[in-house]
Amino acid sequence: MRLYNSQLSGNCWKVRQILALRGIDYERVEVDVFDRSNRPELLGGKNPALRVPTLELDDGEHLAESNAILWYFGDGSPYVPDDPLERARVLQWMFFEQYEVEPSIAVARFWITLLGERDRYVAELESKRRAGNRALAALDAHLDGREWLVGDAFTVADISVYAYTHLAEEGDFDLGEYPNVRAWIERVAAVPGHVPLDA
Numbered sequence: 001m002r003l004y005n006s007q008l009s010g011n012c013w014k015v016r017q018i019l020a021l022r023g024i025d026y027e028r029v030e031v032d033v034f035d036r037s038n039r040p041e042l043l044g045g046k047n048p049a050l051r052v053p054t055l056e057l058d059d060g061e062h063l064a065e066s067n068a069i070l071w072y073f074g075d076g077s078p079y080v081p082d083d084p085l086e087r088a089r090v091l092q093w094m095f096f097e098q099y100e101v102e103p104s105i106a107v108a109r110f111w112i113t114l115l116g117e118r119d120r121y122v123a124e125l126e127s128k129r130r131a132g133n134r135a136l137a138a139l140d141a142h143l144d145g146r147e148w149l150v151g152d153a154f155t156v157a158d159i160s161v162y163a164y165t166h167l168a169e170e171g172d173f174d175l176g177e178y179p180n181v182r183a184w185i186e187r188v189a190a191v192p193g194h195v196p197l198d199a
Contacts, residue, residue: 001026002056004043006033008114010106010163011066012053013197017159018073021193033114067094067160074156081151089150093157096135097164104132106164108171118172125172132171136178139165143180147187154191162188167197 003019005012005028019026031042031052039050047054047064055063063069071094074080081087108128111121118125139161142149149157166185168175175182188194 001058002029003027004029004031004046004052004054004056006031006052007198008033009052010167010197011102013195014066014159014163015053015055015069015073016199017195018070018079018156020195021079022073022077024073066163067098067156070094070156070160078153079156079159081153081155083151086151090155090157093149094160096138097160100131100135100138101161101164104128104135105168105171105173108132108173109164109167110171112172113170129172132168132173133177136165136168136173136175136181140178140180143184147184149184154188158184158188 001024003012003015003026005016007030029042031039033052036050043050043052043054046056046062049064051064053064053066053069055069057063063072071080071091080090105128108125111125112118148154149161162185165181166188175185189196
């Protein structure tokens, strides 16, 4: 199995995390997150969007999109519930991550910390900050009195939402305003088998 990976990407971290939790061996192919000029040659035919993560399975099939990969490896394990409503709620939070967290928090982090171009994106960052804080407030409210996003157990929903939420301060978001989120981040990081972004 081969993972086309960027070590800086929260989306790629999701895949590395579920593979670690499931004890699945794989090969990493590092892909430059800044210079995308070789992506058609590297990922063409594997992922029409030319994005990472892209996974090449042992049988030669390919799977893209971090949350789809999370679901593929989580389904049938303790990380995806059996109950139909709880399964749907896991998907609910994975969609929330892609619609609310990733477009605001991940993009602000990319511009500020990875590109180092805060001044270039001043106007755009204001809208990202508003959207990101709305997402964090919603997450904080949901986590009030809960340990995990869905039910009583750690699931792929927690992996998905944690990926960029735990990096929010790199996008100039103050997690101190969201105590339930901060406590949940600490719980996720304490799960046996947790791997840090740079591992």
